[in-house]
Amino acid sequence: xxxxxxxxxxGLIKDYGKLRALAGVxxxxxxxxxxxxxxxxxxxxxxxxxxxxxxxxxxGRVEVLGRDLRAWKQDLYARVAFIPDVSGLDPRLxxxxxxxxxxxxxxxxxxxxxxxxxxxxxxxxxxxVGTLSKGMKTKLYLLLTLSRDADxxxxxxxxxxxxxxxxxxxxxxxxxxxxxESKLVLVxxxxxxxxxxxxxxVIFIDGGRILLHSGVAELKERWKRVELPASREGELQGxxxxxxxxxxxxxxxxxxxxxxxxxxxxGIPALSEIFVAxxxxxxxxx
Amino acid sequence: MKQxxxxxxxxYQKRRSSYWLxxxxxxGVALLILLLVLGALIFSPSNLYIGSLDGGSAEMxxxxxxxxxxxxxxxxxxxxxxxxxxxxxxxxxLCDDFFRCQPVSILKTGAAKYLxxxxxxxxxxxxxxxxxxxxxxxVMLFSGYGFPFGAAxxxxxxxxxxxxxxxxxxxxxxxxxxxxxKSSAFIKGVAAMGILEGTFALIETVFRHRITLPGIFxxxxxxxxxxxxxxxxxxxLNAAAILGDIRILGGVLFAAxxxxxxxxxxxxxxxxxx
Numbered sequence: 128x129x130x131x132x133x134x135x136x137x138g139l140i141k142d143y144g145k146l147r148a149l150a151g152v153x154x155x156x157x158x159x160x161x162x163x164x165x166x167x168x169x170x171x172x173x174x175x176x177x178x179x180x181x182x183x184x185x186x187g188r189v190e191v192l193g194r195d196l197r198a199w200k201q202d203l204y205a206r207v208a209f210i211p212d213v214s215g216l217d218p219r220l221x222x223x224x225x226x227x228x229x230x231x232x233x234x235x236x237x238x239x240x241x242x243x244x245x246x247x248x249x250x251x252x253x254x255x256v257g258t259l260s261k262g263m264k265t266k267l268y269l270l271l272t273l274s275r276d277a278d279x280x281x282x283x284x285x286x287x288x289x290x291x292x293x294x295x296x297x298x299x300x301x302x303x304x305x306x307x308e309s310k311l312v313l314v315x316x317x318x319x320x321x322x323x324x325x326x327x328x329v330i331f332i333d334g335g336r337i338l339l340h341s342g343v344a345e346l347k348e349r350w351k352r353v354e355l356p357a358s359r360e361g362e363l364q365g366x367x368x369x370x371x372x373x374x375x376x377x378x379x380x381x382x383x384x385x386x387x388x389x390x391x392x393x394g395i396p397a398l399s400e401i402f403v404a405x406x407x408x409x410x411x412x413x
Numbered sequence: 414m415k416q417x418x419x420x421x422x423x424x425y426q427k428r429r430s431s432y433w434l435x436x437x438x439x440x441g442v443a444l445l446i447l448l449l450v451l452g453a454l455i456f457s458p459s460n461l462y463i464g465s466l467d468g469g470s471a472e473m474x475x476x477x478x479x480x481x482x483x484x485x486x487x488x489x490x491x492x493x494x495x496x497x498x499x500x501x502x503x504x505x506x507l508c509d510d511f512f513r514c515q516p517v518s519i520l521k522t523g524a525a526k527y528l529x530x531x532x533x534x535x536x537x538x539x540x541x542x543x544x545x546x547x548x549x550x551x552v553m554l555f556s557g558y559g560f561p562f563g564a565a566x567x568x569x570x571x572x573x574x575x576x577x578x579x580x581x582x583x584x585x586x587x588x589x590x591x592x593x594x595k596s597s598a599f600i601k602g603v604a605a606m607g608i609l610e611g612t613f614a615l616i617e618t619v620f621r622h623r624i625t626l627p628g629i630f631x632x633x634x635x636x637x638x639x640x641x642x643x644x645x646x647x648x649x650l651n652a653a654a655i656l657g658d659i660r661i662l663g664g665v666l667f668a669a670x671x672x673x674x675x676x677x678x679x680x681x682x683x684x685x686x687x
Contacts, residue, residue, distance in 0.1 A: 180514060205516035217508045219427045231419030232517045268511075 138187035208277035214264030218257025241274035420525035474568030481572025523676035531584035542569035585671035
């Protein structure tokens, strides 16, 4: 593993009884990247994140910041932060008590940044976390995380069930207040379209296997959306076309590589389209 | 040290009501008794019989101890409620990952939980002992027996000491249960001990009582060294008898085993739950 690799997994396997949730995952993630982890429900996204955090037992090898994960103790969490898919803060504590706890136990707490973030947050300090809205809880979790200088941030569907305005401000804050060339963000999400413009890399996961791990720019360069009048559908036969759809006198589909068809309308597909195409392909990508 | 102080403070904040509720209950009962006594004094003073007192130190100690015993019972119930969910409550509230993903050693977290949930009621019960001694002394003063504050405080503090021993043994055991069982740890733990005790009895019967196995509940109870409030032996009601009892060493050892074993199980769980 090179020094600049923050996370590396080799043959990572996780079984829940007879169910294999992760089937030999191989990954290498470097700093300065925002990586999207995309997959269907039950694909293994949350399990992968929890294995990377050492919250689940696993087979294989996981290295975080150059050290075998099993060799890390609790000090790992001074360098790696996590925001889960449910608002997992203690409902019995108030906002102020939660903040006091987080700042008191984290040696790398940035008090000045924390004061600035919380001052304009609108979070009611005296209110119990259990009585906050889901958006407020997520915001609190985010601000607590941003107030620490962690090297790696793992996010598991952090904005699930929140409105679009909140989701946008969440990712804006993440980019503005946290991300730089020394940080790695790995975010698991269903809302691919909203993250499309901020992701550097994507990982497609299904059935516990990595179907694809690639740079977003590279992926968009490789994949094309081809559109032709329905009367010329025969000309598409030479292409390995996926996600074929027909309508309004046109036929279109996704393909990889060069497309040399006269007068064909060629566009760049959205990440979500590529995701579905790769998923339907059943993992022939690598 | 700062980190540990924050952990203790947070454990208190999480269960603030469990610390103060016993005090409210005791205060409520005391107020009710006071109102009844006042009512009796006003409406039917001739029927008010409060027993014959000699005002001696031994008697004061017994009265104060008995009062503290009753108050300790209330605190004991809340201690059980806290200890039985010491290591599994965050999991039930789905906030376990938040606490697990903090740079705090599990040993520290476990120690903070153990101290606050098992022994957290002691300062308030000590305050109760002081208030009891003062009130009792004034009652005696108004009844013409002088102001036996020393004897009353001594008796009350003995009650506090017995509560401390009960926490040490029973509280530590329930803390261990909270590491083993994910919910209703006290009931499940007692049921498991009951099954074990029954198995021991069965083994003894099979061997026609040629072997004697230890009674689990008897051993536990013996380690607590509880002196019941109903009719305590005045000779036993002194600090030397309560603290000098050799069984307290067994209690301390037992508590240490429960704490380390419970925290070990909790750490194993936190370091990679399957």
